[in-house]
Amino acid sequence: MTETNAIGRDFWNSSAGRSWVEQEVLLDSMNMPAARVLFSSAGLLPGQRVVDIGCGGGATTLAAATAVIPGGVAYGYDISEPLVKRARQRAAEAELDNMIVELADVQGLTVPDHLRFDIAISRFGVMFFDDPVRAFTSIRNLLRPGGRLSFVSWAGLEHNPWFRLPMEAAVARLGPAPPVDPNAPGPLAFRDRGRVEDILENAGFRRIASRATDIELPMPGGAEAGAALARHVGPVARLLKARGGTEEDREAIFASLGKRLKAFEVDGELRIPARINLFEATAP
Ligand SMILES: C[S@@+](CC[C@H](N)C(=O)[O-])C[C@H]1O[C@@H](n2cnc3c(N)ncnc32)[C@H](O)[C@@H]1O
Numbered sequence: 001m002t003e004t005n006a007i008g009r010d011f012w013n014s015s016a017g018r019s020w021v022e023q024e025v026l027l028d029s030m031n032m033p034a035a036r037v038l039f040s041s042a043g044l045l046p047g048q049r050v051v052d053i054g055c056g057g058g059a060t061t062l063a064a065a066t067a068v069i070p071g072g073v074a075y076g077y078d079i080s081e082p083l084v085k086r087a088r089q090r091a092a093e094a095e096l097d098n099m100i101v102e103l104a105d106v107q108g109l110t111v112p113d114h115l116r117f118d119i120a121i122s123r124f125g126v127m128f129f130d131d132p133v134r135a136f137t138s139i140r141n142l143l144r145p146g147g148r149l150s151f152v153s154w155a156g157l158e159h160n161p162w163f164r165l166p167m168e169a170a171v172a173r174l175g176p177a178p179p180v181d182p183n184a185p186g187p188l189a190f191r192d193r194g195r196v197e198d199i200l201e202n203a204g205f206r207r208i209a210s211r212a213t214d215i216e217l218p219m220p221g222g223a224e225a226g227a228a229l230a231r232h233v234g235p236v237a238r239l240l241k242a243r244g245g246t247e248e249d250r251e252a253i254f255a256s257l258g259k260r261l262k263a264f265e266v267d268g269e270l271r272i273p274a275r276i277n278l279f280e281a282t283a284p
Contacts, residue, residue, distance in 0.1 A: 004107045005079065008128045008185055012080035019232040021057060021086045026219060026229050028059050030162075033215040034123050034152050034276050035060055039067070041150040041278055042121050047071035051117040051142055053106050053151070054078055054125020058087025058099070064121060065091070065099035075117070076101040077109060078125070107135035109142065116144040122151035127189040136203030143283040149205060152276045153190035155212055159275035161264070162217055163188060166230045167239070169256040174243040177235075193277050205281035212275055219270040226270045227258035 003009070011017075020027060038060065044050060044067040052061040055076030065074035076099070078084050084103045091099040107129050111117075120139050129135035139149065157164045171177065183189055190196045193210040200208045219226050230236060236253055239245070245253075264272045 004134075005105050005128070005130050005185075008130065009079050009105065012078075012083070012128075016233070017080035017082040020080075021082050023229055023232050024057050024059075024086070026221070026225065027233070028057075030217045030219050030229075031059070031123060033217065033274075035063065037213050037215065037276060037278055038121060038123050038150060038152050039063065041280055042119060042148075044068055044119065045072075048118040049116075050074045051120045052076040052125070053120055053122040053139060054128065055087055055101060055122075056080070056083045056125060058083075058090045058101060060121065060123050061087060061099055061101065062090055062094055062096065065096045066094075069098065073098045073100065077104045077106050079103070079105050107131060107138055109138050111142055117142055117147055118144060119148045119150065121149075124153060124187065126151050127153050127187060128185045130185055132199045133202045136199055136205065140204050140283045145283060147283045149200075149281045149283070150278070152278050153196070154188050155275035155277050156191040157188060159212075159214075159273075160188075162272050162274060163235065165260045166234050166236045166253075166257055169253045169260060170236045170239040170245075172256065173249055173253050174239060174245055177239050178242050190277060193279075196277070196279060200279065200281045204284065206284050207282040208279070209281070210277055210279045212277055214273065214275050217270070217272040217274050219272070222265050222268050222270055223258050223261035226261045226264075226272070227254045230254065230257055 046068055048068045050064045052064055055061045055078045058076055061074050061076035076087055084101050087101040120143055154160055197208050264270050
């Protein structure tokens with residue numbers, strides 16, 4: 001059998017996974033408003049069994065584990081060894097013995113019937129599957145009958161300068177990026193709500209609903225910190241590689257990005273407008 005998500009597995013176990021650990025403080029700050037949208041939809045209650053899909057370094061798993069005390073448990077599953085290690089460390093630091101983190105590809109993951117979950121959540125952890133219908137079928141099977149799914153993904157580039165501006169800065173310097181399948185696994189793969197609703201339907205979910213929500217991404221340290229973060233996460237590295245960019249190109253791109261991000265500085269902090277999609281569904 002061929003290994004599923006081989007490209008994603010390599011990506012999240014390479015420098016990308018390590019960068020997410022190293023940049024945890026800024027990423028947690030930036031992604032906090034998305035967590036608020038997710039948790040207000042999930043409405044977690046004490047005693048519930050929660051599963052966090054693509055839990056990364058565990059910020060949302062930790063919050064879920066705390067929300068379901070007493071009596072509940074939060075499992076996090078992720079394909080990235082460095083991020084799983086970090087999430088386990090955070091559980092230990094917080095002395096949360098109801099937070100359990102496992103290294104796993106969620107696409108194809110199963111649990112015995114008696115361990116199924118009341119609710120599955122994810123913040124930006126579900127857009128990377130090479131077979132989304134199969135992956136969401138697995139997620140549905142992780143849930144008990146009547147169990148709920150709530151997750152957030154990014155909307156399109158036009159609503160998300162955090163993704164658009166680095167691309168624009170890179171394209172201005174290097175020329176257009178080589179064409180790629182816009183629905184290929186990646187952070188923006190779930191920008192089209194209709195497409196994702198079809199995936200959920202085909203994976204056997206029912207009572208499917210989605211809505212777009214506008215938020216701001218707060219980042220202490222202003223435009224400089226934002227441009228520095230974009231060196232470690234985001235699309236520029238791929239374009240530099242594809243176009244054979246030099247060190248000089250890299251420096252020019254991030255200097256230009258720093259200038260573009262200035263438009264979103266408020267009192268020395270970045271507040272970048274963003275749009276995310278919230279999806280909710282039920283396992284029959
Ligand atoms: C953008 S990060 C989000 C991490 C975390 N949910 C957060 O909000 O901080 C995406 C995460 O999905 C994980 N991931 C990607 N493909 C996966 C798969 N097939 N199974 C499990 N996790 C996966 C990655 O390793 C990464 O940690």
